[in-house]
Amino acid sequence: MATTTKSSVLSLSRTYDAPLQAVWEAWTIPEEVAQWWGPRGFTLTTHDRDFRTGGHWHYTMHGPDGTDYENTTQYLEVVPMQRMVYDHGGHRDRPPLFRVHALFTERDGKTQLDMSMTFATPEIAQEMRGFIKKAGGEGTWDRLAEHLGKRVAGKEYxxxxxxxxxxxxxxxxxxxxxxxxxxxxxxxxxxxxxxxxxxxxxxxxxxxxxxxxxxxxxxxxxxxxxxxxxxxxxxxxxxxxxxxxxxxxxxxxxxxxxxxxxxxxxxxxxxxxxxxxxxxxxxxxxxxxxxxxxxxxxxxxxxxxxxxxxxxxx
CATH class of the missing domain: 3.30.530.20 (START domain)
Structure with missing residues (x-):
């Protein structure tokens, strides 16, 4: 991807009421990922996944209106229980939309997730910021919190x-x-x-x-x-x-x-x-x-x- 400036990067930080092991498994076990990945109303089908440095994840997101969105994630770096770097949103001849750096840190039984999404240009980053807001993309991380609440505490939030x-x-x-x-x-x-x-x-x-x-x-x-x-x-x-x-x-x-x-x-x-x-x-x-x-x-x-x-x- 092209050299970037700060304005080409969207950042996100969340703290989850769950230990690192539970958060990492929620990200890496396909059956768990399917419970929360994507905006509300979306479901997920994983076709194949090779979760390692150099591996890939091929999946389809099913929108609430019946539209299917095929995606392939390429894993550039995977350090278990610490971080992952991947290109998101590409498929076949379609180039990736952005590169993700995700860092996982456990503190006092909770897990902090720090993410950055790097785009080719500041203009694309700004456009994607508006799209994420309109599409309810922030709901993905809320759904993860709900999933962890049920998995760890047995609560439906x-x-x-x-x-x-x-x-x-x-x-x-x-x-x-x-x-x-x-x-x-x-x-x-x-x-x-x-x-x-x-x-x-x-x-x-x-x-x-x-x-x-x-x-x-x-x-x-x-x-x-x-x-x-x-x-x-x-x-x-x-x-x-x-x-x-x-x-x-x-x-x-x-x-x-x-x-x-x-x-x-x-x-x-x-x-x-x-x-x-x-x-x-x-x-x-x-x-x-x-x-x-x-x-x-x-x-x-x-x-x-x-x-x-x-x-x-x-």
Whole structure:
């Protein structure tokens, strides 16, 4: 590949709540890779894989619309449990799209993944950045986190991550202040107002949410953690107008209580990465099955909310 400058490189860093062995196996065992590789809604078929320096991986990604995408990955370097370097996105006469350097480091039982994707030109890198965002490519790494949660902890999570061009203090405040939270948290097209705001640990806020042409919905948020500017956690429940906890009107089965954990990481002075993890509480088998089934829909909902948050921060 051509000599590159910094602007030709897209970088990504994630920390997973799993030991290095589990993360490495999730990347290298075909049956595990198939559980998370690609944006939400995609499935994967591996045709053959020779995972070693000089080897290759031939696979097809199946899009949710039925389109197949054949790919061949060429492994340039594989150092077990440490790093891999590979060319991604080529196939037959099609050249690779970019080169990946992936470094795996274990710290205190967790694993940090540092990746760089190097493109031929800065223009291609910028174009790919927009494509990845539009296609939900960040969801690949969220799906990996969900897979590891199930594999290591036996938990079914929903995870979504997004970076914002704002300081970590600004982003934290958009979560912590009920008035600001109500401006962006509801799904696209919905409005939200707190009938009883709350901001201290152990307090419960009561809100009303409306969609055009629909009767109002109500909910509660109870704050469990507020550690500025890095972490928040709260439970969220649907209620009736008298604040009695109910199931949401749009699903027959759904967990009555969701635990939301929000982690914020400063990627720079004016760049913040947010990770939201939803954990279904006290869910029966039918509730949990619906929760798992709706991950793609939750991604769309949170993406719309994050788009509004991004607009408010700019």
């Amino acid at each position: 929903f995870i979504i991550t997004r970076s914002f061009a704002a300081s970590i203090e600004q982003v934290y405040q958009m979560w912590a202040d009920p008035e600001q939270l109500a401006q962006w948290l509801p799904p696209t097209g919905a409005t939200m107002r707190f009938l009883r705001p709350a901001g201290d640990i152990g307090t419960t806020g009561f809100y009303e949410m409306t969609l055009p042409g629909q009767p109002p919905m109500y909910g509660r948020i109870t704050w469990l953690v507020r550690e500025p500017p890095n972490r928040l956690a709260y439970t969220q429940q649907f209620c009736d107008a008298n604040e009695r906890v109910i199931r949401p009107p749009f699903f027959e089965h759904w967990p009555t209580t969701m635990l939301a954990e929000i982690d914020l990481v400063a990627e720079g002075p004016d760049q913040t990465r947010v990770r939201v993890r939803w954990d279904a509480q006290d869910a029966n088998a039918e509730d949990l099955a619906e929760f798992i089934k709706q991950r793609a829909g939750m991604t769309l909902g949170w993406t719309g909310s994050f788009d509004k948050l991004e607009a408010l921060l700019t």
